[in-house]
Amino acid sequence: MKNTEGTQVSITIPAIASLDDEDMPNIVPFYDGRWSKQTKQLLADFDTQLLDLNQGWASTWTEWCCPCCKRHKRQIVRLTPSGVLLCHLERHHDHLDDFVKRLFEEIKTQCNDPNLRVQMSRAEGALRPLVERFECVLICADCNLADGRVKRELRDEIEPHFTFTPSEIADFITIQDNQQHGVDFERARAIWTDAGEDFSDRVDFATRMAKRIANGRHKREVAPGRKLHGQPQTKDVCFRLLEMQVPDIHRLHLGEAIEARSVARDGVGRTQKPGKTKSGKPPTDAEFATLDAEQTSTSKLWRGAGNDWQCACCDRSKREILRRSNRGKWTARIHQFEEFELETNPEQLWRRRLDGAGDIVISAPKRLLVCQDCREIAAKLRQRRADLDARTLTLENLRELANPATANVAHDVDFERVKEMVAENASLSNAISEFEEHKRRAIDIRIEVLRLKMTGRSEIEARDFIGFEIAKTRDWELEEGDEHTDWLLEEAARFGPN
Known part of the structure; x- marks a missing residue:
């Protein structure tokens, strides 16, 4: 230059x-x-x-x-x-948007005309702003948590796809500087009652429009050739x-x-460590041999772990995880724990964010072997608070909660701190949901290719059919649509059989 x-x-x-x-x-x-x-x-x-x-x-x-x-x-x-x-700031969106997406996914699976499928996708894009009660907006983590707390508390009353708008959230929270918000659940219930009729009307409108479009109404011819370029x-x-x-x-x-x-x-997995609990009475050689033989014959995980196994969370050995039950019987189990690997590949991050991925992007789940006491931290949280997403507890979270671990004794866990960890990991909860949606989207593309092949199309023709739809819907060049389809098919193959 x-x-x-x-x-x-x-x-x-x-x-x-x-x-x-x-x-x-x-x-x-x-x-x-x-x-x-x-x-x-x-x-x-x-x-x-x-x-x-x-x-x-x-x-x-x-x-x-x-x-x-x-x-x-x-x-x-x-x-x-x-x-x-x-x-933390979080993206807050109206779940009516997800409702509309599902409606149109259902009608598109019944259509074999690529031009009509493009029209359906474009109609979906035009309809969503008319159905949503508010635009996607960035709000503080405490306001986002307040919305979630209300919907969990009133889950038997509030419709699943309902989301409080930012102004409605402001109406039922109690605000303090540098503190989590207090929540007025009765005020939130009254807001839902007032908004319920409008919400139902929007659901009805979206359902009716999806049926009209599925029946071939509101047709709009798709422009042939390449997209237009402006000045x-x-x-x-x-x-x-x-x-x-x-x-x-x-x-x-x-x-x-x-x-x-x-x-x-730095916050992932951070907690105050409790004092070390006194070790329990260890099993005798004969007692351990009896339980080891029993588990080896009945548990694939115990058998596959090998003799030198240590818990991926608390580092205790097979012998050290044995403990007596309330009835005095020795017990021990090995369980799978699902950890999530974060995506670091720039190309993957770019493509995933085309579909709305946030700052945390999950690449794939990873299964680790943990002892029954570490696994019970998440299990007991589900029993105590079924409304909280226990999947957001990371291995590092469990490690901090369990340690210092004690041989032959159950972990002494502060469940108030567990609940705080789930709240602090709200971004991970969103990332898990986005990953599941991405996996479903990729597998759906693979299924669509198989369905098209059953109608007599070749693999390339089926790919081109889907690539054309993606390109026209997103206003891309046709080659870009083909590349994105290939990527989704590669992702479906990476995830393995459905």
């Missing part, structure tokens, strides 16, 4: 990881990551070096204000019992010139690098 004097100018892009914290505000001036002056000042004000700051927080400026509780960031941050500064934008021209000078700029994955440098997750 040449400057105004005609001299050739070389361009270099410094690695984000090599930049100082002072450089980051110049690169992303409206970001508020772990490197910002305000974040560092808040850590000093709360006298901690432990930080849990998510992408929602990092992607907004320092003076951001929650549309529900009207608190600024300095009033939203709070210290967890384990001394971690929590800086060139200055930013696009500048990026193209930059791309010519730095051909592998896409390999730098600058967006992902900035996000990774901006967020912090």
Whole structure:
């Protein structure tokens, strides 16, 4: 590239990881990551070096204000019992949107006409804003938690797809700086009662429109050929010139690098460690041999774990997890625990976020072997609070709760802290739901290919059919639709048999 004097100018892009914290505000001036002056000042004000700051927080400026509780960031941050500064903002969306998606998925599976399927997808996109009670909005984690608490408390009264709007949440919360909100459940019940008729009317409207579109009404011809391009934008021209000078700029994955440098997750699994419990009386060699033989003959997990197995959570051996039941009988079990691996591949992250993935993106579940006492932490939480998502307890959470573990004794667990951990891991709950939706979407594409092949189409024709629909629905080039279809099919293969 040449400057105004005609001299050739070389361009270099410094690695984000090599930049100082002072450089980051110049690169992303409206970001508020772990490197910002305000974040560092808040850590000093709360006298901690432990930080849990998510992408929602990092992607907004320092003076951001929650549309529900009207608190600024300095009033939203709070210290967890384990001394971690929590800086979380969450995307709050109307679950009527999910209801409309399901309606149209059902009618599209009955249609073999690619043009009509594209019309259905576009009609779905036009209908959703008419059905939703509010736009997707970023709110503080405490307001998002308040919405969830009410829907769990009143789950027998409130319809599953109902979501409180930001202004409705503001009407039933009690606000304090740097604290979780109090909730007025009676006020929330009254709000639901007032909104129920409008909610039902929207459900009825969406259902009727889906049936009309499925019956071929509201047809709109799909434009053939490639998508239209408007007037060139200055930013696009500048990026193209930059791309010519730095051909592998896409390999730098600058967006992902900035996000990774901006967020912090010191809070995962942090808790206060209890004092060590006195060990129980260990089994004799004969007692252990009897139980070991029994479990080896009846439990595949016990047998497959081997003699040198240790719990992935509390590190106790097979002999150390034995303990007496209330009836005095020796008992021990090995169970599977599902941990979630986070996605780090930039290409995968980009494609997943095309469909609404958040700052935490799950790549795949990973199953580990844990003892009965570690597994019971999640099981007992489900018994005590079935409304809480026990899946969000990470292995690190369980490890902190279980340790210091004691041989031949059940873990002494603070279940108030367990509930706090679930609340602090709200982003992980959203990520699990998004991963399940992504898995379902990929498997549905595979099933659709199989269905189309049964109608006489070849594998390539079936792929092209689906790629055409994706491209036209998203206003992409046809090649982009084919590439996205191939990726979804690869994902379905990675997930294995349904």
